[in-house]
Amino acid sequence: MLNVLDEFRKKIDDIMLNCMNKRVAIYGYDSYTGRFLKWYADYYHGIKIDWLISEDMSVGRGYDLEIFRPSVFDFNYKDIKDAVIWLAQPLTEELAEKLEAWGYKENTTYFDFYEEVYGEDIYSQSDRQTDAFRKRKIGKRDIQFLEWLEWKYGCNFLTPISKDDFEVVDAHGSRYSCSTQKEIFPIIDHCHIHPSENDAIFDFGCGKGGAMVTFCDYGFKKVGGVEYETKIYEVAKDNFAALGMDQVELLCGDARNIKEQLDTYNWFYFFFPFDKDVFTVVINNIKESYLRKKRKLHIIYFTAMDYSFIEETGIFRLTNQFTIDSRQRVVGILESCES
Template sequence: MWDEFEEKVTRLFEFTNGRKVVIWGYQRSGWFVEHLFKRAHKQVEYIIDDGTGIMPKVNIQRSIVLQRLDRDVCAVLLTFEHDRGALELLEGLGYVEGENYIFVKKLFYGDAQGRMMSYYDWLEYKFHADISAPRTVDKLKQAHSDCLQYSVGIDYALVDVLDNFAFKENDAVFDFGCGKGGALALFRKAGVGKLGGVEYDPDLYQIGQSNLQKLNMENVSLLNTDATLLDEELDDYNYFFMYNPFLGDTFEKVICNIERSYNRRKRQIIFIYSGPYCHDLVIQNNVFKLSKEIYTDYSVRYVYIYMISE
């Protein structure tokens, strides 16, 4: 599922090998390209964007900076589609496509238009999956009033979180509010062998099942039911994940069900909770312990990691 994607990442790194990396375009695709370099512990020297305002902790340059850079030691990565003004500037300074600048989307998507740089966009482009499109509140079927709107989240932020773990083939992850299955695909990318999830909305559930088939993902079990009704089904899993799917009574019941699962089958349990609005409910029974706080690029910023140890 990810082999061709990783091959293209390798080609991107080969193009920049030994040169100053210049990312031009700092919106969603630019963030993702920066993520790829950071994840590989590679340095990005310059970020250029003529439209983005100055962002805290990010040193954004304007394209005029190219006039003082030596093109022979630079690799310019354009994260947008063809732009006449950018091409005129680069070629006027002696840059040549394929030698010292490339369009990153062209490397990954060829001539396909309208794509963003992201893990989910790659799966949609390559396998025709349906992951990123939102689902409005009025169409979303909810089990309880404290269930929240479906949101796909920022894929690379989850990958950054998962890089904190050393998953093994015999680990098993269960996703509460799994939606279309995008997070499960990233857990599989991280090396998790067994995956499961629950989604109450029947349409999202069907899309998730279809995506699993398109991605040829095996050893995955999705359930279309109320998350509060799950009990012994949880006993086969040692990791649980939530991207803020519900609050209040629903959340409390689910946490209690996980704790009962632990009492039936003692094992180390790790709970990955993005958007930890219900932190107090997680720790109220003194079963889960907060073990780690991870600052991310999710809109809710923090992901909390909890553990139950044998």
Template sequence: MNLFSEFDKKVDAIIKKSNGKTLILWGYGYSGQFFEHILNRRGKRIDYIIDNFKDYPSRFCIYTSSILDELDPGKCFVLEAFYEDEESKSVLNRCGYNNNSYLNLITEFFGTEKKILSYYDWFEYLFELDIKAVKHNECGDGTFYSFGNDYSIIKILDEFQFMPEDGFFDFGCGKGGTLLLAEAYCGKLGGVEYDNDLYSIAKKNFQKCGMVNYELFCDDASNIKTELDGYNYFYMYNPFNGDTFIKVIENIEESYRRKPRTITLIYSGVTCHKLVIRNEIFKFTKRIPTEYWNKYTNIYMIG
């Protein structure tokens, strides 16, 4: 099932409408940065970025809306990445922009609902899922549930050439958001979540999306051992530390000994780098800039 089909149709229509024109992105919060990511994946360049609410250093080339006075509205197309208001409408109308030369991205994707533009907001809107509500469920070595940065996950997955037989396993999968994004890349999905409430939500989310080729475990991650043998990509977004983390790494290493193969560990929100490489089995191979709290994701490999 292609979870992105309706989303992609909307993006295609927006690109077609703005084709050949100077492209202006107004609003550089999460929604604006997210849509910049979407356009970058399509090879589409933004010519001007406008944001009136943050004072960016000049090297970032982010302008205020006064730049609209200097541009020809007949040659430009404006994408608003915030909740439309009367002030922005007034500025656009005064500068000569009309319904053929600008659109509001939030309205285009969500109608009258006030949402942030993101993959997860789209899934929640289209399939009535529950992904983004945070749960403070810290326990033992485990950290609290947070959904992370969805477009960073796509950026990471785009770095790899996945094959249909590849398996992707998420440690601390929470409500299943990362696995939903990985569905377009891998033929087999799996995850483990110790919190029963989050595990139940993940299963409901998958059912609502019509996903079938997956397995979820409600357990301590350190108890998942032979089940790992069917996977070669493993993902973590800072799900736990301490003894649990050490045991999970050892379990992956044991899985490699049982079933030699190339194994890739994708580790976001890195806090335990030295514990990954301490047995000299996993090798650090790459650091990918991302928009997680620590601004990068580490890649480690075996085999």
């Protein structure tokens, strides 16, 4: 785990561990924060959430999802009155009055995660930055690892960047977006790995470095990545400098030109980095690296593209395929057939 996240984890853990062996309702599940708290509670503490409460009852929401309206507290339904409430949205005077009317007491039977994590600085101010590469998220903050690092250390991970804003134009690349621990940790768990000193992972199309931070947080001692767009690369460099992370190898350039550098890595991560034309060349480079230095290699393939061209190299085979909680749900794991 990254030391820079110790403070964040302690804030979350102090509340959750106070609720061990209690029934829990998450209020405000319609946000990323709600989904993050649900995942974190189960992943780190084995706490299963009993009730998901949302004020957003959009018609597009599937009825098969067990999400309740706040009015469930008025119905005396089953044993929800015995549950503690975790707030996944900022506490307002109106909500505080409702909770009190329902019989809940702050820091006893309901807990305000936003106040614990961000204090009163819950809403980021208007960003006057005109540079698309340096723009930051405005409005309500979410509670999650990378957003807290943005708030605490001045990093910039989450704001997406359209391909139209790129200065180094390439027909084969894709827009910048970010995946976090909530998405990546379950993927690595499916690989059944406890990173050792000999394990190193390389991220193709690493963007601002969010996935690289996540790999370090998971326990990889060596993490590398390449980014084609120079200005995004500069943002990533600033992020790692702000966090004091010197264990990463950050490269700027065309992924097709990364060859001998691959010889020190045995894990390769692809999250929508480029099209099949570039992908084919990169996979061949990984194959050549394998032939230069025989070792067990693993490819994490998190992109909406047929993976068969990887198997056609004769080096790799698909060993696992599963879904995760993400817009792009399907993940494939391939490994070298021999080591």
